[in-house]
Amino acid sequence: MRRPVRFAWAFRILLLLVCLWSIQGPPGPLTSIDPPQTVRTRNPKIGVHTRLTDEVPPWKIQRTLRLVREMGASWIVEFVPWAYLEPLKGDFNWEHTDQIVDHALSQGVTVIARLGLVPAWARPDPRERETTFNYLDAEHYADFGDFVYAFVAHYRGRVRHIVIWNEPNLSFEWGIRPVSAQEYVDLLRVAYARAKEADSGVVVLAGALAPTLEPEGSPAGLSDLLYLQQMYDAGGAAYFDGLAVHTYGLAAPTSEAPDPSRLNFRRVELMREIMLQNGDGGTPVYITETGWNDSPRWSNAVAPAERIAYTIEAYEWAASQPWVEMLAMWAFRFPQPAHTYQDGWTWLKDDFEPKPIYGEVQRYATGIDN
Amino acid sequence: MKRLVSLAFLAGLWLALWALPDVADRLTRKPDEVWARLHASGVMHFATEATFHPFEGVGSDGIFYGLDIDVAREIARRLGAQAGFRNVGIDGLYDVLRVGQADASISAMPIDPGRLEKWAYSRPYFDDGLVLVTSSDSGLHDAGDLPGHTIAVELGSDGDTRLRYYQRRAAGIAAAQLDSASDALAAVEDGRADAAIVDTLAARHLIATRFDGLRIAARLTSEPYVIAVWGESVDLLAAINGALDEMERDGTLERIIAEWMGK
Numbered sequence: 001m002r003r004p005v006r007f008a009w010a011f012r013i014l015l016l017l018v019c020l021w022s023i024q025g026p027p028g029p030l031t032s033i034d035p036p037q038t039v040r041t042r043n044p045k046i047g048v049h050t051r052l053t054d055e056v057p058p059w060k061i062q063r064t065l066r067l068v069r070e071m072g073a074s075w076i077v078e079f080v081p082w083a084y085l086e087p088l089k090g091d092f093n094w095e096h097t098d099q100i101v102d103h104a105l106s107q108g109v110t111v112i113a114r115l116g117l118v119p120a121w122a123r124p125d126p127r128e129r130e131t132t133f134n135y136l137d138a139e140h141y142a143d144f145g146d147f148v149y150a151f152v153a154h155y156r157g158r159v160r161h162i163v164i165w166n167e168p169n170l171s172f173e174w175g176i177r178p179v180s181a182q183e184y185v186d187l188l189r190v191a192y193a194r195a196k197e198a199d200s201g202v203v204v205l206a207g208a209l210a211p212t213l214e215p216e217g218s219p220a221g222l223s224d225l226l227y228l229q230q231m232y233d234a235g236g237a238a239y240f241d242g243l244a245v246h247t248y249g250l251a252a253p254t255s256e257a258p259d260p261s262r263l264n265f266r267r268v269e270l271m272r273e274i275m276l277q278n279g280d281g282g283t284p285v286y287i288t289e290t291g292w293n294d295s296p297r298w299s300n301a302v303a304p305a306e307r308i309a310y311t312i313e314a315y316e317w318a319a320s321q322p323w324v325e326m327l328a329m330w331a332f333r334f335p336q337p338a339h340t341y342q343d344g345w346t347w348l349k350d351d352f353e354p355k356p357i358y359g360e361v362q363r364y365a366t367g368i369d370n
Numbered sequence: 371m372k373r374l375v376s377l378a379f380l381a382g383l384w385l386a387l388w389a390l391p392d393v394a395d396r397l398t399r400k401p402d403e404v405w406a407r408l409h410a411s412g413v414m415h416f417a418t419e420a421t422f423h424p425f426e427g428v429g430s431d432g433i434f435y436g437l438d439i440d441v442a443r444e445i446a447r448r449l450g451a452q453a454g455f456r457n458v459g460i461d462g463l464y465d466v467l468r469v470g471q472a473d474a475s476i477s478a479m480p481i482d483p484g485r486l487e488k489w490a491y492s493r494p495y496f497d498d499g500l501v502l503v504t505s506s507d508s509g510l511h512d513a514g515d516l517p518g519h520t521i522a523v524e525l526g527s528d529g530d531t532r533l534r535y536y537q538r539r540a541a542g543i544a545a546a547q548l549d550s551a552s553d554a555l556a557a558v559e560d561g562r563a564d565a566a567i568v569d570t571l572a573a574r575h576l577i578a579t580r581f582d583g584l585r586i587a588a589r590l591t592s593e594p595y596v597i598a599v600w601g602e603s604v605d606l607l608a609a610i611n612g613a614l615d616e617m618e619r620d621g622t623l624e625r626i627i628a629e630w631m632g633k
């Protein structure tokens with residue numbers, strides 16, 4: 001008589017487990033690292049800026065990087081937030097960045113890691129002073145140096161290029177403070193020394209200055225041209241192996257001549273002039289952000305066909321400049337659409353549907369008509 | 371009898387549980403301050419980014435114009451108010467609602483699902499999705515008819531993206547990638563292409579002004595434009611939706627759309 005009762009309860013428990021399992025939803029696709037691939041391209045300077053930091057599912061990271069490789073791009077630039085990787089002092093979490101780096105390397109793609117975003121513990125107590133996630137005062141430069149050391153040591157042999165900070169010539173990116181090339185060079189000095197301590201072969205990139213016309217004394221920031229000169233004046237040349245440059249085309253074609261009073265793609269040549277004037281011609285330039293936007297909602301946008309033409313011309317231009325190491329277009333794909341003109345920068349929709357610019361650059365780079 | 375009572379009790383319980391969220395919502399909902407303010411002032415404040423013709427613009431005299439502006443004025447009129455406009459950057463269209471600097475934002479805005487936690491959207495008043503444009507006597511009626519035909523698009527546009535999507539899924543679709551939507555429709559008109567894929571705005575405007583032998587044969591995607599309000603403006607949102615429903619029923623909405631982009 002007891003046997004049917006036990007069976008009934010076993011059945012009920014099983015049913016409950018099935019119900020619980022079913023409400024979890026199906027698991028995501030399993031991913032494993034692809035066998036080593038090679039980027040086939042006619043222009044090895046082609047790069048794109050990815051936004052994988054905000055991408056959670058591993059299969060989406062992998063798919064993004066496969067599409068980078070299949071398009072014929074050899075480089076990615078990716079944001080690596082210090083605050084995410086070291087949420088507590090000395091407590092590192094490399095898991096997500098490991099996924100990005102491992103998948104990129106398996107695709108044969110070189111990673112440039114842009115380091116920034118200050119953890120709460122390295123900022124003033126918010127009860128005493130409100131600060132933003134870009135605020136780092138000099139007493140915590142050593143903490144940033146420790147993070148740079150840990151990052152470079154962890155990725156030794158896998159990530160050979162790091163960018164120190166992002167657009168420090170903008171007040172917003174400098175923690176809503178007046179910008180200071182001297183302070184940035186002080187930070188750079190610490191970061192450079194710790195990076196080399198971890199791996200003498202790592203390539204430290206400085207600058208990543210925002211293209212802007214802001215004059216001296218502006219609360220918003222300072223012209224990238226003026227700021228770069230001030231970096232040299234502060235002795236910064238000793239603390240970088242390459243200069244990261246942001247140079248956006250806005251509404252102008254690739255070929256528009258450089259002019260200090262205008263923002264356009266060839267503004268990078270004015271940056272190069274300043275390097276030459278400071279005897280730094282041997283230091284290469286990495287264009288880590290550039291591009292054109294084709295949203296009809298933005299006054300600085302261009303027509304979609306112009307965007308395609310200007311982009312390919314920019315890659316061709318980079319190929320012809322011996323002092324340019326690579327050129328990365330902003331932005332390959334956003335994990336979620338912005339539903340604003342910002343979507344006019346992307347090459348893939350969030351569902352991975354390629355925009356025509358992807359196919360046209362792929363055709364240019366690989367000869368594949370997809 | 372006992373069984374019947376039990377069933378009735380269960381049915382009553384089920385109904386009570388069903389209605390519970392609505393009852394709780396009504397009991398706990400904060401009064402719609404925006405709606406109350408609008409009624410007190412008689413002015414309905416709209417935010418818009420007045421740079422996107424023909425939806426919105428502002429003249430040198432400071433007067434706002436455009437399809438969205440006319441829709442907003444008509445909604446305000448039906449709510450017994452006057453419409454006022456504030457020109458804000460596209461990044462500020464939501465924040466002005468949060469801080470009470472506008473009652474609603476109307477600016478050819480698509481739905482952003484990520485905003486739904488704090489903001490709310492009206493029903494759509496215009497769909498700017500992609501459409502298939504053909505000659506009036508064409509036998510092409512939808513995307514399934516595309517194989518075996520040449521389709522014109524503006525190179526790099528959303529229409530081009532869609533065409534490449536179809537090409538990856540069906541053989542025999544030839545593409546004519548041209549410099550503009552106007553060139554794409556011209557190609558259909560002169561027989562170089564069998565159809566064009568362009569957005570609704572371009573299609574309606576160009577057919578009304580230059581290509582009267584062409585027609586919109588099919589809608590291929592949907593890109594609804596909506597009005598945004600702060601999430602707590604429940605009564606205001608209901609009033610806006612009611613006004614839009616009325617405007618659709620009596621033909622006012624279509625009349626405004628036709629005035630700005632053609633029939």
